[in-house]
Amino acid sequence: MSETTDDIDSRLLAGFWQVVAAHGWQGVTLRRVAAASGLPASEVRLRAPGGPRDLLALHGRLTDEAVEAGTVPGQGGAPRDRIFDVLMRRIDAMQPHRAGLVRLLEELRTEPGLALCLLAGLPRSMARLLQAAEIDSSGIFGALRVQGLTGVWLATIRAWVKDDSTDLGPTMAALDRALDRAEQVARSLRLDPGDMAAS
Numbered sequence: 001m002s003e004t005t006d007d008i009d010s011r012l013l014a015g016f017w018q019v020v021a022a023h024g025w026q027g028v029t030l031r032r033v034a035a036a037s038g039l040p041a042s043e044v045r046l047r048a049p050g051g052p053r054d055l056l057a058l059h060g061r062l063t064d065e066a067v068e069a070g071t072v073p074g075q076g077g078a079p080r081d082r083i084f085d086v087l088m089r090r091i092d093a094m095q096p097h098r099a100g101l102v103r104l105l106e107e108l109r110t111e112p113g114l115a116l117c118l119l120a121g122l123p124r125s126m127a128r129l130l131q132a133a134e135i136d137s138s139g140i141f142g143a144l145r146v147q148g149l150t151g152v153w154l155a156t157i158r159a160w161v162k163d164d165s166t167d168l169g170p171t172m173a174a175l176d177r178a179l180d181r182a183e184q185v186a187r188s189l190r191l192d193p194g195d196m197a198a199s
Helices: 005-023 030-037 041-047 052-069 079-110 112-132 139-162 169-188 193-197
Strands: none
Touching: 005 030, 005 041, 005 052, 005 079, 030 041, 030 052, 052 079, 052 112, 079 112, 079 139, 079 169, 112 139, 139 169
16 A cells, blocks of 8 residues: 555654754754655655755644644633643644754754744744634734734743653643733733633
8 A cells, every 4th residue: 555645744754853853953964864764865855845944844734734633613611721722732743753853942042044934934833723722813913812822832842842751741831821921911911811811
């Protein structure tokens, strides 16, 4: 049976993150990714003609799609609870590649160009997560929610990088605190706190 596109993408990303974990961002080459993933070099070049940054974009897209696939329409509940669930599902989707992701995040301090590239793509990703949580991301208030959610996500990721527990308790606690701060900001701006907790 031939592999599906999803199977190939899964192998490709697994190999990519193995290379990042072993060699760092500067050590990533498509030849190494091909060897780690067990895919032909021609296949890797076809799927990442722009190089490793194409693989980062693929990872981000598939991670968001995994979160969206796990969303139950009309799930109900408080906005804060829905956004907590969505962000933790995104963390869960990242866990299989933790070693590579952590190394990449730690190297961003010496890779300003890459850091800016990743930050530039965050608002689009955060808007998708808001939609997965059934929260409007359009208009002025939607932009505020996206901005708020970006801050919440970055605080959560900083905790996740340091969290080597099996239950991700410290990460969840950091996310809870970040949502508390988002609600406080909403109150200071005289916005709906429950709404901003979703941001």
